[in-house]
Amino acid sequence: MAEILNMVHELGEGLFGPLLWSLVWVVIKVVLLLAPVLFMVTYITLAERKVIGAMQVRPGPNRVGFFGVLQPLADAVKLIFKETILPEKADKSLFLLAPLLTLVPALLSWAVVPFSPELILADVNVGILYILAISSLGAYGIIISGWASNSRYAFLGSMRSVAQMVSYEVSMGFTLIPVILITGSLSLVDVVEQQKDWWNIIPLAPMFFIYFISVVAETNRSPFDLPEAEPELVAGFFTEYSAMSSGLFFMGEYANIVLVSFLGALVFLGGWLPPLSILDFIPGIIWLGLKAGFLMFVFLWIRATFPRYRYDQLMRLGWKVFLPVSLFWIFLTGLVLQLTRGIGGE
């Protein structure tokens, strides 16, 4: 692997010269990151329809291509060739900016997600903080879309959605703090390497569950999909959007689902570490994929299983249950670490 990489580097430097090559190399890395991410984003839509179909004892999409494998492409083509409607009363520039503001942060967060100790686009030392900061920018896209549409449903949907996102962002941020306490670093590579002895889910099981439920609420997924509760709000904040501009909201949503699944697998489920050291021969990236894939499956599973929450229940769960529990767990983790350190005689 390393030899091939060296060969590529030598070849590239010969072709472009060292300075230009380093730029080209970054571009190549970005493409190599975005290609699988976009692949997962498009294919989780098919997985969703297939899984929910199976759970409701029906085949799901099966006409386009073998087993429906070309369905996402057909959907994309359909979205592209639809009319882009710019409502008369909308604030046009903000209206067009909002979908970008949803999609771009969802893709940008991937920069610091490691797929193995070396396979990472930008190994910055503030990885977790970066992801939290960038992903919370998505709320701007939603509130701007609701305001710029100048439509009642879009407005109400965006208010609900943003209130929900910020509520659960608090508990999601708090669930990651015990992990950082244990690791002593914000780098995701360090977080995974520290889980060699046992995965963080073992000492921090309640945090893992709060994290997962919070991210389901944060991505506006069922059973917390109140912002787009069809019977009351049509499609929520993207009611007025059509063609690819609404497609970008979907892409952003699914990119976030894939992202938080990977983040959960990295932070709580040991990332690329195998569950038993005997299973070391299987490459780490496959383990990471399996764990993240499982979390994505759970996303779809709960959508097929649970009825929608009411808004008051949603807010109560976030502010009155998750927030105190996660704060208490931060205290408990700090206390235990202090005590063990005291006994260790430092």
Place this chain on the structure above:
Amino acid sequence: MLEHYFPILVLLGAALAIGGGAMGFSYLVGPKRPYHEKLDQYECGFAPLGRIRMRFDVRFYLIAIIFIVFDIEAAFLFPWAVAFESIGLIGFIEMMLFLSVLLVGYAYVWKKGALEWE
């Protein structure tokens, strides 16, 4: 420093290009047949009633304010958690004091009913 963050900048450009490209391409190749009813805001087929930029529930505003407080708290907690090893017992007690001050505010907000949605 720059070498760590430069790829992020390139990724930003790529993400903007993907999003903008998809939207722009769809705008170019899609049909354009606008008429008044289509461009009006959607209200289940009725003519829109009244002003759209209407008043909204003040509780959304309250949630935003409470969120800011807790988000700033989280911003304090991150560096504290990273430096936890080096700041020792004093650092731990200090953060717990800070958290307890915040908990008083949290209890007040709860008692006042700011977290209620009936």
